Amino acid sequence: MFTVLLPAPTISGIDVSSGPVGTAVEISGTHLDDVYAVAFNGTPASFTYDAVADTISATVPAGATTGAVSVTSAGGTDVGPTFTVTYAGPTISGVSPTSAKAGVSVTITGTDFTAITGVTIGGAAAVF
Numbered sequence: 001m002f003t004v005l006l007p008a009p010t011i012s013g014i015d016v017s018s019g020p021v022g023t024a025v026e027i028s029g030t031h032l033d034d035v036y037a038v039a040f041n042g043t044p045a046s047f048t049y050d051a052v053a054d055t056i057s058a059t060v061p062a063g064a065t066t067g068a069v070s071v072t073s074a075g076g077t078d079v080g081p082t083f084t085v086t087y088a089g090p091t092i093s094g095v096s097p098t099s100a101k102a103g104v105s106v107t108i109t110g111t112d113f114t115a116i117t118g119v120t121i122g123g124a125a126a127v128f
Contacts, residue, residue, distance in 0.1 A: 018070050028054075038058045
């Protein structure tokens with residue numbers, strides 16, 4: 001009886017080193033054709049393998065934080081360069097009501113509010 005050992009994948013580089021969630025990152029290296037998992041600092045990412053270019057195109061997933069890009073196949077895991085996840089900041093799409101007296105609750109709608117540490121309205125700090 002004998003055992004066939006598959007070669008481990010290796011990462012030789014990534015085409016961009018920083019960007020927000022949703023950024024497409026091209027991973028180059030060797031033995032990428034058998035990769036079944038790609039992660040950004042441990043957060044699993046969706047990806048496709050391009051057999052012609054012998055590269056992987058992965059999308060930075062929601063929840064990813066700054067850290068190493070890794071690829072895993074039956075042959076093992078390789079940990080590559082660091083990808084820095086940037087934060088574009090919040091986007092406000094609405095405020096209701098648009099005018100009110102002090103003490104009235106105001107609803108602010110939008111996206112990317114998870115890292116908010118303070119809110120000001122008309123220069124005054126608001127409780128949230």
